[in-house]
Amino acid sequence: MISLADQFLVLVLLINFISLGTSRLIFSIRAVAVQGVILGILPGLLHPFSWHLVAITIVIIAVKGFVIPLLLGRAVRSAEIKREVEPFLGYVPTLLLGALFTALSFGFAGSLPMLPVHQNYMFVPASIATLMTGFLVLTTRRKAISQVIGYLVMENGIFIFGLLLAEAMPVMVEAGALLDLLVGTFVMGIVINQISREFSSLDTSLLTSLKEE
């Protein structure tokens, strides 16, 4: 089962590259939704069966795979934008940087003092790589919606790390994290709405005009 989980994690890493490399927002949102669904399945592969686990899996898949992508899709449609144009850093350099960070995170994870049980699995490097990818998306993209996507990818990275922690995560912690994510998406949705209303564009670099002086 563990090897199956590792293969899923490889899939997660590949999806990271999709979100870095594509310019189409809808495609990027769907990729992250798939990543969320995969992450929803992962706890089921790692831990023995329990109803608690089933509940968690269903909620995670529902929220990450359907609710948030739907919300984002609606935002994209209402703002009438289709693709990310002129990112701060081009797609090829971002992809190269993403590859570099993924390699670095494998190197870094190898030197972390970990329990022998976790030593040989890909959880920690995949988690760090996903986190880094989220950061890259956050920093290199201009549109506010892309930044929400970056935020989601980052959260996914944190989630992978959380998988290691306990046999079954306490349901409150998990619910708290999901609620956080949902609220965060809502807040970002409102912010997006306000930005597009104020500047008639979703370009966050226009926010410099809010600076004092």
Next chain:
Amino acid sequence: MYSVLQGACDPALVALCAALVIGSAGIPGLFLQNKPGSGQIFSAIATILAAFAGVPASLLLLFSRTTTTYVLEWGLPFGPCELVIDPLSAFFLIPVFLVSAAGSLFAVGYWPAAVHRTTEPWLTFFYGLLASSMAILLVARNGVFFIMVWEVMALSAYFLLVTEHDREDVRRAGIVYLIATHAGTAALVVYFSLLAAATGSFLIPAAGSLSALAPHTTLIALAAFIGFGAKAGIMPLHLWLPSAHANAPSHVSALMSGVMLKMGLYGIFRTLTCFHDPPLVWGIILTLSGLTSALLGITFAVAQRDLKRLLACSSIENIGIITTGLGVALMGMSSNLPVLMYLGMAGALIHILNHSFFKPLLFLGSGAIIHAVGTREMNQMGGLGKGMPRVALLVLIGSVAICGIPPLNGFVGEFLLYLSFFLQFKADTLVYLVFLAPVLALVGGLAVIAFTKLYSSVFLGTPRSPGAAHPHEAGWTMLVPMAFFGALCLLIGVVPQLVLRLVTPAVASFFPQLSLDTIPAEYGALLGKLSLAAVLLLTVAAVVALLWRWRLGKAPVSSTSTWGCGYLRGTARMQYGGSSFSELAVSVFDGIMRQRVERPTLSGLFPGESSCSDQPTETLLERVVAPLFSLAGLSFAFLRRLQHGQMHVYMVYIFATLFILMLWAH
């Protein structure tokens, strides 16, 4: 009577509850915005009632010489949070309660909610918070808790100060104050950390428990001097003081000058109680810095054109006199001269009490004047004495008191200081202290010039501007607090032996090992004689006044303009102004303080229209500190480039930090 009251309830608890009531008195006003004024009146009533409970409680604690300790369960990892009321705290609590109550009543007339609908609720709220935080500060004994309360005090004073934040000069004064107070707080953090390192706990050490010979003691004392001195306004840490006091609403200036500056002094007092063997040099430094503050502060005051700036600068002078007293007491302590120590300390404490009576009186008076005339510029006033005789009389009482002229209270504290100087002349030790007497006398003389200028250019002569022509007398809510302080000034001046009894327990808490039984009795008797002289002086003054009125009634009265200079058709602009009055006195101190006069060049027999103006300039601020700040601003300008508003680059900052931390862990 003590036992009956003490049986009924614990005075320390009453004082603490009074402080909390004052702090929450402004809260209802925040929610009663649709009924303007009701919150303000509620706050005034609550504050006055709290003061009626708090002042007797503090007096009881002071006279019974008890120390009450409470421990606050606060659950923070800085050791127990002790609240201790000892005689020294109780002594400082008295002005906190009195001034805050009087000011909250004054505010009803001075800052009416009907006129200032948006600012009044917050002004009332922060006013209560400032007063309450000062009261709590006096009982806080845990260093961390002390700094927390200190910050509440400093910030609520800031919000009070920027009440009229739509004006540019008010915002500027606020920024200067904020920088100064936080520089002071930074020094206090160093002070409490060093103290904690020396004693092993964050509690302020008990009286006399530390030795000045231990390592780092000089550093501790220096940090305390900078931190508390910045709040008290001891030179050269006074730079924030004049503009802050001038730009705050007047009852706030009264509270800030009358009480908040004393919190800095309280800190210095409290720090010094911890040491049983202060070296002589501490006393010398305090004395010298005190005398410098007194002399330069009053020089600055003489040069001012702004009514409230003048009062603010005179606060620097009075703080200087108090610091001098403290320094002399410290010298007495390290030279083992109990009489010198007692006289210096009693003089300092009495002057603290006095200054917290006459300075609020004067600031409230300035509020009444500004309320009537609409300007702070003394050269625009004049002749107000006819329109507002009651305010004029009360300001006269305050002015005479602040100049240290008998039979009012300002004389008593300075008298003890003079006494301490001259006693050393007779003794063999510390003879050079006698040279301080002429300096103090010079300060007193300059104070007379400053307040003569104030009183004469505001109340005497003829009106210099249309605004001053038809002043209206202040309402009773403004007059009653002023009259209250005026009565206190007169009371202390006439029966100084009572106030000596008031400060003796506080002095004893300063140095518990010293037996203070015979000395207070001796000087109490001396002040009794002073009291007789004061009564005599008052009688003579009354007789002269009656004779004068009688003579006026008999002789024919003709009215003409004051200072008409003998011209037949003098105008208001030809009379002496405040600036011309003080020009000579200021010119003596040319290097430090300058009245920059811009004179017109006149030529010919009939010169055209021209104008003359003067601007008091302070050398230290304008030549040293302001250039330093602009230099710092230039050299750190590159940091502003980091804050550019590009969201994604902010993300890069976070990213880079995370990355560096990961590499570090690696």
